[in-house]
Amino acid sequence: MSVSADDLLPCDRADHFLNLPDAQVVATKALLMTRDNLREVIEAKAMMCVYGDAGLGKTFAVNASLRDLAPGQFHRIQFRERPTPRYIRHKLFETLKIGGRMPSRPAEFDKLLRNVLAEEFRILVCDEAQWLSTECFEYWRHLWDDQETDLAVVFVGGDKCYEALDSQPMLASRIYVWQEYQQLTKKQVHEVIPAFHPIWAAADPADIDFVYRHAARGNFRIWAKITHQLLRLLAQLGQECVDRVAIRRVFARLGHLT
Known part of the structure; x- marks a missing residue:
């Protein structure tokens, strides 16, 4: 570092x-x-x-x-x-x-x-x-x-x-x-996360809501971890946009999901 x-x-x-x-x-x-x-x-x-x-x-x-x-x-x-x-x-x-x-x-x-x-x-x-x-x-x-x-x-x-x-x-x-x-609220997540990283700026708000409800809530570090894994997966797939299939594949590698 x-x-x-x-x-x-x-x-x-x-x-x-x-x-x-x-x-x-x-x-x-x-x-x-x-x-x-x-x-x-x-x-x-x-x-x-x-x-x-x-x-x-x-x-x-x-x-x-x-x-x-x-x-x-x-x-x-x-x-x-x-x-x-x-x-x-x-x-x-x-x-x-x-x-x-x-x-x-x-x-x-x-x-x-x-x-x-x-x-x-x-x-x-x-x-x-x-x-x-x-x-x-x-x-x-x-x-x-x-x-x-x-x-x-x-x-x-x-x-x-x-x-x-x-x-x-x-x-x-x-x-x-x-x-x-404190954790970001659901409303704050929809305001903040698209500005946090370009892949979320182009994402369907329903997919952001899905990640919020099932994994990240309002925790910035978890959002960063999921985003990092999604970037690697999308590069492997030759895909530019986040979708529910890619999100579920990342979720399969994470623990403690609701």
């Missing part, structure tokens, strides 16, 4: 699930709200939490918005299961490109990070924040609370992220904006 030297995020094409060819950024209500919220959070140098179920476009919206609002000022750290403060220190050291040897003692490491984060304003995006422990949340709070550091923090998380943050009253009280992502 390529990384931009300017903003340290994946290139915009990599934002789309499976690097879906010809996928378009669609200005959904949620994305526009994210952009407005981030603008306020950046101006206030505050903290924000974007949360909701997997596959709804949270990370995509944050990445796309920050590329427009604050190019070169933001850094993204994606967390894995149960990170530790030590892991956060090391990831910040790498992400901020501090250079030299990492300090061996936590106190020295923290002093170095605070000094670097005081040099210029930065936006730190903490993805998969639901994995953070109480100790990790406290670490982020201390970094942000420090009078010398100059930063905004954006927590992005899936299932249980809200509960994880809300259970930390010292941190939760400092969250400037909470934004929940």
Whole structure:
């Protein structure tokens, strides 16, 4: 995955699930709200939490918005299961490109990070924040609370992220904006999906409704996965347009259909 030297995020094409060819950024209500919220959070140098179920476009919206609002000022750290403060220190050291040897003692490491984060304003995006422990949340709070550091923090998380943050009253009280992502409604799907990819722009609305009801609902990631498989199938068949036969063939490879 390529990384931009300017903003340290994946290139915009990599934002789309499976690097879906010809996928378009669609200005959904949620994305526009994210952009407005981030603008306020950046101006206030505050903290924000974007949360909701997997596959709804949270990370995509944050990445796309920050590329427009604050190019070169933001850094993204994606967390894995149960990170530790030590892991956060090391990831910040790498992400901020501090250079030299990492300090061996936590106190020295923290002093170095605070000094670097005081040099210029930065936006730190903490993805998969639901994995953070109480100790990790406290670490982020201390970094942000420090009078010398100059930063905004954006927590992005899936299932249980809200509960994880809300259970930390010292941190939760400092969250400037909470934004929940929800699935697209059926009406929104018919408005958004044809703009999302050309194969749906030419599709029968009844076929879009069929995919909505039996597989994708209002989940962007599932729509991207189905679209990716349909593109490959249509290429194999030498066919340009989506039809119910092709959709059913893709469905045969997917689980958990209604």
